[in-house]
Amino acid sequence: MFKSKIKSLTLAAFITTIAGALITFPQESFEASIRGLNMWWEIVFPSLLPFFIISEMLIGFGVVKFIGVLLEPMMRPLFRVPGIGGFVLAMGMASGFPSGARFTARMRQENQISRIEAERLVSFTNSSNPLFIFGAVSVGFFHNSNLGIILAISHYASNICVGLIMRFYGKEDVPKKTVKYKSISIKQALRQMHITRLQEKRPLGKLLGDAVISSIHSLLLIGGFIILFSVINKLLYHMNITDLLAKGVEFLLSFIGFPETLSTPYIAGLFEITLGSQMTSGAANASLMQQAVITSFILAFSGFSVQAQVASILAETDIRFFPFFAGRILQGFIAAFITFLVWKPVYERFSYISKPSNAHPVSGIGEGGFTISIYHTVVQWGPLFTILCLILYIFISSAKMNQHKK
Template sequence: MSRHSPFLTLVLALSAIALVTMLVAHPQTSFEAAVRGLKIWWEVVFPATLPFIVLSEILMGVGVVHFVGVLLEPLMRPLFNVPGTGGFVLTMGFSSGYPVAAKLTTRLREQGSLTRAEGERLVSFTTTGDPLFVIGAVAIGFFHNEQLGFVLAFTHYVSAVILGLLYRFHAPFEPTSRPLDRNHLPLPLRALQAMHRARLRDGRPFGRLMGEAVQSALHTLLMIGGFIIVFSVVIQLFEAIRLTDLLSALLSVFLGPFGFPPAFSKAIIAGLFEVTLGAQATSEVPDSVSMVWTAAVASAIVSWAGLSVHAQVASILSQTDIRVAPYLLARLLHAVLAAFLTFICWKPLTENAWFFGTSIPVFLPNEAGIAVHTWWDTFSQSSLAAGAILTVLAAASLLVKLSWKPTRLR
């Protein structure tokens, strides 16, 4: 259906009227849902995400992203068909969660560091949940199971890397960014040279750079908060009119013949809209259901991320020519890959004695779903994860660079 179709206009108008009618019919439910969404945004999302977006903007301005780009070029381009600067997006996306990767990809596209196809590849596999959410909120907070946290984290991030390897073949005939110029300098010195040139090209004083970084971060977070509140209200209204129960029943009838446990129908419908509600509903299925099925569904829901996150990403990407359709297809593939990987790796991961008795110092939600640690705890642990990921990528890139020997023509 074309976006210029009059039928689409009619559908959107009727949907808006139906939503307003539901708001008027259930004012108390709408108010409570809005307050709940606002509380989650203010106490969890805002303090956890603001420092990363601000620091990312500053790192771009002073040229650190270009330093990382040169350093990771030997790894990122052969594996994922994106320039080395994609390694910075991968690091921040994996460590700080959705939708930070979309924001950074958009900034790189605006700077001309990425082509449209490279931006679509990059945002498709770097938009993931952060370890604090996957392990702390989902596995420990909802399931009260540290061992499950390792399973969810392993399947979530490994399937994201596999997705990146698959998406390297996305839009193979579209233009790519120019590879870095090679010279006689060692790779670290070339990285420092690129960082210095990028800072000179930017030219903004540090005070102005920091001010604009804060403004950009606040604008992005206000948009994210709006989507969280809107989807919180919409989901609660669907619950009030029993629409989710109807969709769950239809899904159960459809998936039943394929051997899918019907107990997960409600969790899947909830996870279709919002990842936290879907993960929480998965943890409430009866104990009679096999744990491997529960882990697979939870991993799929976390990888799908929910329409709330997709709306945030679509809004951010709309500032550029990066298309949303490849990203949505990637989220579906990520969910399937994560669930499939859970079934394959369940026994090897759960039977490994290394998991037992392990303590994971991550933030935990309380009964209301709000983080009980301070923003500094969240920021420090996410920074630790980012440092670890970047160190591994840099070591792998240097190893590839040292082991690769170009063939000389005689």
């Protein structure tokens, strides 16, 4: 009872403080809100919506079940999750946060995986997509497309490492009975896909409409969290709370030989990865290698903004949040270590820009390959795409409500 009262007082004090800060810093709050909104409708919405809709269709047509049967012999011994975990892992890497959590929750709701398996799966299937790593962080913040290779290697390799470690999680729990396949069987996979499609009673039009509504609804929720944490992060900075927390990090950074100027970006990155990565790229007296290590940790930890999005998605199921949170901390340290480990053999040896690691190589914004060109295309046309999709969402929702009234 006492702990419950303390929790109530703490939450009330926190939200009251934030409300007071909103009144005290109205201009800063507005600018932070606009920044979060721009990030959502320029990047997040147009890059995630196609993946969300397609994934719903793949599930409905039984393709996910097909993939699950094929990958069962690999995913089960490596990660102790069903074969459909391979689909979740691939989609999570391709589309970015918080897709892995959404697909995992969907698999759990359909009872295709047990709770323990879902908690293992969600801990290593949420990652940043290549578009953000190469486009926004490497080129947009560091003006160095080659850095994206290091960040991508450390990010995805640490993801796999977390999955291998989390296979030991919940060892005492007995998983639900699953069908085991001794070897890869195309025939068995096709049979399971056909059975799953027959179990889907919705016609194609309704399946597509439900996929659009469900996907946009999830993205609206994600957008709210992005805007909220963008504002909270800015308010904490102006209230000097970020600097206060950074004081505690300065000692740890100095212990490993990193400059104290990285402490504030590090704390900012714990709340929101975009702002933290941007501040890290501009930190003074820090070498590029040191900046890359901190950025790798920030990307892997995901920030409290992404974690809040995941928590809201998992709340619709019986999947516990703590394994995901523990996975983020673990991945953060592994990603930072991998970045430090591969810096010389990968970046310094194979970089096309022959400058020392404490320099900031600059490449043209439009250069850097196919991924970066896609990023700038998304930024340019993203807002228009978002508005058109929201209009479509309103139209479909209205038609659905009219049908229910009839």
